[in-house]
Amino acid sequence: MIYFIGAGPGDPELITVRGQKLLQQAHCVIYAGSLVNPALLALCRPTCRIHNSASMTLEEVLEVMLEMEKTASVTVRLHTGDPSMYGAIREQMDRLDEGGIPFEVVPGVSSFQGAAAALHAEYTLPGVSQTLILTRMAGRTPVPEPESIRNLAGVGASMVVFLSAGMLEQLQQELLAGGYASDTPAAIVYKATWPEEKILRTKLSDLAHAGREAGISKTALILVGGFLGSAYDRSLLYHPLFTHGFREGEKAPVEES
Numbered sequence: 699m700i701y702f703i704g705a706g707p708g709d710p711e712l713i714t715v716r717g718q719k720l721l722q723q724a725h726c727v728i729y730a731g732s733l734v735n736p737a738l739l740a741l742c743r744p745t746c747r748i749h750n751s752a753s754m755t756l757e758e759v760l761e762v763m764l765e766m767e768k769t770a771s772v773t774v775r776l777h778t779g780d781p782s783m784y785g786a787i788r789e790q791m792d793r794l795d796e797g798g799i800p801f802e803v804v805p806g807v808s809s810f811q812g813a814a815a816a817l818h819a820e821y822t823l824p825g826v827s828q829t830l831i832l833t834r835m836a837g838r839t840p841v842p843e844p845e846s847i848r849n850l851a852g853v854g855a856s857m858v859v860f861l862s863a864g865m866l867e868q869l870q871q872e873l874l875a876g877g878y879a880s881d882t883p884a885a886i887v888y889k890a891t892w893p894e895e896k897i898l899r900t901k902l903s904d905l906a907h908a909g910r911e912a913g914i915s916k917t918a919l920i921l922v923g924g925f926l927g928s929a930y931d932r933s934l935l936y937h938p939l940f941t942h943g944f945r946e947g948e949k950a951p952v953e954e955s
C-alpha cells in the first residue's frame with residue numbers, strides 16, 4: 699500500500715495523527731527533501747528505507763514504489779504542507795491507477811494555514827472578504843492567462859501567493875496593476891512554523907522592498923488583502939441577537955424614543 703501524506707508546513711508536530719502512525723509503520727519513505735522537515739524521519743523504524751525525492755524523477759519515484767509493492771510493504775510518499783497544493787501528486791496517482799496499485803491520500807496542514815496561524819489572521823472576515831485565492835506567479839510552470847495575478851487581483855479578495863518569493867517586484871506590480879490599492883496590507887511569511895520563521899508585515903507598495911531588505915527569496919508565502927488590516931464586521935454567528943439552528947437569539951432591546 700502507498701500513502702501520500704501531507705507532512706505539514708514545517709513544525710513536525712503539525713503532521714496528522716494518521717500521518718504520524720503511518721510514518722512509524724513505513725518500510726519505505728520517499729520525502730520531498732527541499733521542504734519536508736527531516737525531523738519527521740526520526741519517527742521511522744531503523745530499517746525503513748529513506749529516499750529524498752529532491753534528486754529523483756517521477757520515473758525513479760515510481761520505480762521505488764513498484765519495487766516496494768512486490769513485498770507487500772507500506773510506502774509513504776511524504777509531501778510538504780498538504781499534497782493537493784503544488785504537490786505534483788496527480789501524475790503519481792494516475793500511474794499507480796494504471797498499474798492497479800492501491801494508494802491513499804492523508805491530508806496535511808498547508809503552509810497557507812501555518813502562515814495564517816503565525817499572523818493571527820482570519821482570511822474570511824465579514825465586511826472585508828469571504829473568498830481566499832491561492833495562487834502563484836507564472837514561473838517555468840505557466841499559469842493560464844485568465845488566472846494571472848493581475849486578473850485575480852481585480853477580485854479584491856484575500857490572496858495567498860505560493861512559489862513567488864523570488865519575483866517580488868513583478869508580483870507587486872501585477873497586484874497593483876490588477877486593482878489592489880497601494881496601501882493594501884500585505885505580509886511575507888518565511889518558513890512558517892519552522893524555528894527560523896520570519897514574519898514581515900507591510901503594505902503592498904512596500905512589499906518587494908521589505909522582502910529584499912530581509913533577504914527573503916524563497917520558502918515564503920506572500921499574503922495580501924484587507925484581512926490583514928484592522929477593520930471588519932463582527933460575525934453574525936456569535937452575535938447575541940442572531941438566531942440559528944443551534945441557538946435562539948435574544949430579542950433586540952426596544953429603543954425608547
Ligand code: SAH
Pocket residue numbers: 707708733777778779780781782783784785807808809810812813859860861862863887888889890891892916917918919
Ligand atoms: N504543498 C505545499 C506547497 C508546496 S509548493 C503546501 O501545502 O504548503 C512550495 C511553496 O509553498 C514554497 O515556494 C512556498 O511558497 C510555500 N511554502 C511551503 N512551506 C512553507 C512554509 N513553511 N512557510 C512559507 N511558505 C511555505
